Every structure is written in C-alpha cells, then in structure tokens.
Amino acid sequence: MSLSVDISHRLGAFTLEAAFESSGRLTALFGPSGSGKTTLVNLIGGLLRPERGAISCDGRVLVDTASGVFVPKHKRRIGYVFQDARLFPHMTVDQNLRYGRFFAPPTERTGSTADVVDLLGIGHLLDRGPGSLSGGEKQRVAIGRALLASPKLILMDEPLASLDERRKAEIMPYIERLRDETGIPIVYVSHSIAEVARLATDMVVLDAGKVAAAGTAADLLQRLDLLPDEERDEGGAVFEMQVKSRDEAFGMSLLTSPVGEIHVAELDAETGTTVRVRIRARDIMVATERPRGISALNVLPGRIAALGTGTGPFADVTIDCNGQEIAARITRQSAATLGLTLGMAVFAVVKSVTFDRRNTARTAAGASLPRGTTSNPLVS
Numbered sequence: 001m002s003l004s005v006d007i008s009h010r011l012g013a014f015t016l017e018a019a020f021e022s023s024g025r026l027t028a029l030f031g032p033s034g035s036g037k038t039t040l041v042n043l044i045g046g047l048l049r050p051e052r053g054a055i056s057c058d059g060r061v062l063v064d065t066a067s068g069v070f071v072p073k074h075k076r077r078i079g080y081v082f083q084d085a086r087l088f089p090h091m092t093v094d095q096n097l098r099y100g101r102f103f104a105p106p107t108e109r110t111g112s113t114a115d116v117v118d119l120l121g122i123g124h125l126l127d128r129g130p131g132s133l134s135g136g137e138k139q140r141v142a143i144g145r146a147l148l149a150s151p152k153l154i155l156m157d158e159p160l161a162s163l164d165e166r167r168k169a170e171i172m173p174y175i176e177r178l179r180d181e182t183g184i185p186i187v188y189v190s191h192s193i194a195e196v197a198r199l200a201t202d203m204v205v206l207d208a209g210k211v212a213a214a215g216t217a218a219d220l221l222q223r224l225d226l227l228p229d230e231e232r233d234e235g236g237a238v239f240e241m242q243v244k245s246r247d248e249a250f251g252m253s254l255l256t257s258p259v260g261e262i263h264v265a266e267l268d269a270e271t272g273t274t275v276r277v278r279i280r281a282r283d284i285m286v287a288t289e290r291p292r293g294i295s296a297l298n299v300l301p302g303r304i305a306a307l308g309t310g311t312g313p314f315a316d317v318t319i320d321c322n323g324q325e326i327a328a329r330i331t332r333q334s335a336a337t338l339g340l341t342l343g344m345a346v347f348a349v350v351k352s353v354t355f356d357r358r359n360t361a362r363t364a365a366g367a368s369l370p371r372g373t374t375s376n377p378l379v380s
C-alpha cells in the first residue's frame, strides 16, 4: 500500500501541517499528547475536511482541495478501531460482526466471517453480549467488525490505551496477525514506544502539528533524540532474528541476526521461527576491550558510528555492528572515562535477560521488517 499525505488544517489555536508518504504494513503515528495524531487520523478517515492539501491511498485520491475532491467517509472503505471498542451493547458478538459485513459491497467482500473469527480467536464468544467480554476480547471483536467491512485501510486510534499490561499482551499477537496475514495496511496511533517497537513497520513522528520524522520503525526507534523524555529509555534497535537452536536444559535460545548471534532467555518460539527483537539502548554496555569473566552472554564487536554527548548526564553512542547500527545509552562520565571517539573499535555487551517477552515478538514467515535495518558504512 502507499499512503500519501500533504495537508494543512487549523483547529482553534492548533495547526496541523503534515506531509509524508508511507508504504508500510503498519504505520505508527507517534507523538506526545496534543501533537495532532487523532486530527490526522480523522482527516484520513474523512471525519474532517482539510483546509488545504491532499490525501491518497494506493493511488486513490480521498481528498484533494486543489481539484475539489472529497470522498465522504462512508465511501472511503476505511475501518476504524478506537480506544474503546464501541460495540453495540444490545447485539451479540455475532450480530456486531455481521453489522460490519453489511458495509462491504457484496462484490468486494474479502475474507469470510469464519476466517476473521479464526484470525482473531473469537469463535467462543459469538453468542455472548459485549457486556460480558474483557477489554481485550471487546477490542478483538471491534477489529473483527472493522475487518469484515473489507476495508482498504484500517485506522487504529490507541486501541490498547484502555487495557492493562496483561490484556495488551493478550491482544498484541492478534494485531501482528492482522498486520502480517491480511495485507490490509494499518495506520496505528500510539504514544507507547514498546507498542510501536513491537508492531510498526513504519513510523511518522508528530510534534506540535508538524512531522518531526518519517521512515521505517527500525531507523526511527534508534533516534533517541526523537523520543520524549519519558519514553527515551524504551528506544533502541529492532531486528528480525531467526531461532537457530534451543537449549532446553538452560531455557535459552540462540538467534541469528544481522548484528551477529544473540543468546536470549525464555523465548517461546520453535527453531526456524522468525522473531522481532528489540535491543533497548539503555540495556547495552560499551566496552573498549572484549570483556572476560562477565555473565553477559552477548558481546558484539563493532565501531562507533556516532557519538552524541551534549551537556546532560547521558551519552548516546551508535555502534556499527556488522554493517547494522545499534544505539547504546551510557553516562557521559563513562564515555569520557573510556575516551570514546568516532570510529573507535568497541564491544556492545547485552545481557540475555534483557530480552524478556516484552522485547520479542513473533513475525509471519517472510515478514520483512529489515527494510529499515539499513547497512551503513563504517565511520572511521
């Protein structure tokens, strides 16, 4: 899919001026509260008409103020999933799903109800009313209802925001399946880096109504400068890795990745599976010599490709490992003590226990996150 946006729109004192293109399977709109994420989603969905500009999806013009085109929202074929599921309380789950189906023109219906029910694991809920469902189950039904309308695009506006961590973890695999198995592009609003790292292929960072950056999630998640202070600890590299072998006795898995082999603990995935792994910048230690006699199992040789020290207590070190960049966050004092300089040979040290389940996710076979894990020349 390709989504192309170039619009300006004023709401009271706030002005959104956004221009970006995305061809991702799941494009995250990320930014602090009030940065314009929902306004942008409403403009894409046709709930708002922009003062200036154009939006097109897969070459189909949804709005273009220059030529006077404005496709009304019910003709855009866009599925919406909101923070609250907004199911009809007087209907059963099955009736809610059928309601979604009603909006797909018969000739354009893709995917059977049975397939959607299976994809989202909601078969056992069909006769129940929304009042008896958990928050996560409601959201799965809301996704099913949106999906059954055979949309060309799905807009998800903070769909996990009202769920606790356990429910979030429960629903994430279904959003991954939606992303990997249906082929329907998703625009996903979030202000959680953990969510974006797990789900997004692409990312648009909004700040005060402007696009601060747009690109692949793998590239932008390493840009710690783009992240708000409270989320900076969550930033870091995201790679797809293959499970090479498992050591049942120790509960360990060995993964092959673009940065080298990685040992992780407690990964519930079979040999040969592709998993998406996040290496948070704050979980990396930097050593100028190969460490010996330490417990950390992952020691990745590399070179310093960028060094951001500034005046605060932290230093952001980008390490090029095997042609792939990894962001590390250490103290400025450590950077000074070690005498870190651009091009210096170093080792990135990562403890295996930092790869908990929150930092690993399954991906569909052949899913292609590493469009973003670009190869960068060594800076020396």
Ligand SMILES: Nc1ncnc2c1ncn2[C@@H]1O[C@H](COP(=O)(O)OP(=O)(O)OP(=O)(O)O)[C@@H](O)[C@H]1O
Residues within 6 Å of the ligand: 011, 012, 013, 014, 031, 032, 033, 034, 035, 036, 037, 038, 039, 040, 191
């Ligand atoms: N109808 C309106 N009239 C005036 N200002 C508005 C209107 N709707 C939104 N705004 C303002 O526009 C700005 C962007 O709002 P928007 O809801 O798009 O932000 P957001 O990034 O989605 O925020 P959040 O993460 O809190 O949901 C905010 O400052 C908001 O107060």
